[in-house]
Amino acid sequence: MSFKDKIVIVTGSANGIGKSLVKTFLSEGSIVFSTDINFIDKKISDNHIQKKCDVTSEEQINKLIELILEQYQRIDIFCSNAGILSLGDEGTSNDLWKKNWEIHLMSHVYICRRILPQFKKQGFGHIIITSSAAGLLTHIDSVSYSVTKHASVAFAEWIAISNKEFGINVSVLCPQAVKTNMTVGREEDIATIDGMLEPDEVAKEVLKGIREKTFLILPHTQVLKYMKNKTESYDKWISGMQKLKEKIKKSK
Numbered sequence: 001m002s003f004k005d006k007i008v009i010v011t012g013s014a015n016g017i018g019k020s021l022v023k024t025f026l027s028e029g030s031i032v033f034s035t036d037i038n039f040i041d042k043k044i045s046d047n048h049i050q051k052k053c054d055v056t057s058e059e060q061i062n063k064l065i066e067l068i069l070e071q072y073q074r075i076d077i078f079c080s081n082a083g084i085l086s087l088g089d090e091g092t093s094n095d096l097w098k099k100n101w102e103i104h105l106m107s108h109v110y111i112c113r114r115i116l117p118q119f120k121k122q123g124f125g126h127i128i129i130t131s132s133a134a135g136l137l138t139h140i141d142s143v144s145y146s147v148t149k150h151a152s153v154a155f156a157e158w159i160a161i162s163n164k165e166f167g168i169n170v171s172v173l174c175p176q177a178v179k180t181n182m183t184v185g186r187e188e189d190i191a192t193i194d195g196m197l198e199p200d201e202v203a204k205e206v207l208k209g210i211r212e213k214t215f216l217i218l219p220h221t222q223v224l225k226y227m228k229n230k231t232e233s234y235d236k237w238i239s240g241m242q243k244l245k246e247k248i249k250k251s252k
């Protein structure tokens, strides 16, 4: 599969993984709409179009998609990637819970609500939802991130199951630690035990996943082993995580 002239949208792409996705698609000859709540980045080439878009606003998402369709009459690939990380337990404020929910679940719902009818009309289209290894396992220091990233995996599963017959492909990206603004100052974090990847390495894995039509994109391959451990014996997995949390608490 060639990415040349493919119409690609990436949300949350002013920084980190999103920015690397934009660069990688552009290097393959795609026409890329880079969107973020905060901009502005340097335009990389004529095929690089930057638009402000807050993914918690269904209106802004709809406007963005309409604008692209007016110009190109199709969209090939949508990377729903924007995300935030707020550390904390159940005492996390309601505002932060809602923000996590809006960004990590509802943004994907808004995007799919608008893009899936278009993909069905086209008879093709690939949506990539950026979740996290925390969406399959957990994030030991953030309950709001863990829960809402689980929700994004569940949403991606459902969308994948329900749309194959229309020629629509769905992937969910679940990395562990990646060197971005999100992990600055957390380089000693538990999630970094398996090593931190560069965002460019993650972007390459995403393009490979799209080529191979893989549902689960796991740039850190160990995550699959941890998933297997979790499903093989949930109690053992919970007890292992409890010990790990205790160990981290003592070391702080």
Ligand SMILES: NC(=O)c1ccc[n+]([C@@H]2O[C@H](COP(=O)([O-])OP(=O)(O)OC[C@H]3O[C@@H](n4cnc5c(N)ncnc54)[C@H](O)[C@@H]3O)[C@@H](O)[C@H]2O)c1
Pocket (backbone or CB within 6 Å): 011, 012, 013, 014, 015, 016, 017, 018, 035, 036, 037, 038, 053, 054, 055, 056, 081, 082, 083, 084, 103, 130, 131, 132, 133, 174, 175, 176, 177, 178, 179, 180, 181, 182, 183
């Ligand atoms: N860095 C990691 O270790 C890691 C690991 C697993 C998953 N992820 C996920 O990868 C995705 C990208 O994160 P990153 O590591 O590149 O972090 P990052 O902070 O570098 O980039 C996130 C981008 O999302 C944007 N954003 C935040 N809220 C937004 C909103 N409402 N609307 C539009 N854009 C918004 C930010 O402005 C920022 O540019 C996130 O979904 C994150 O949860 C990151």
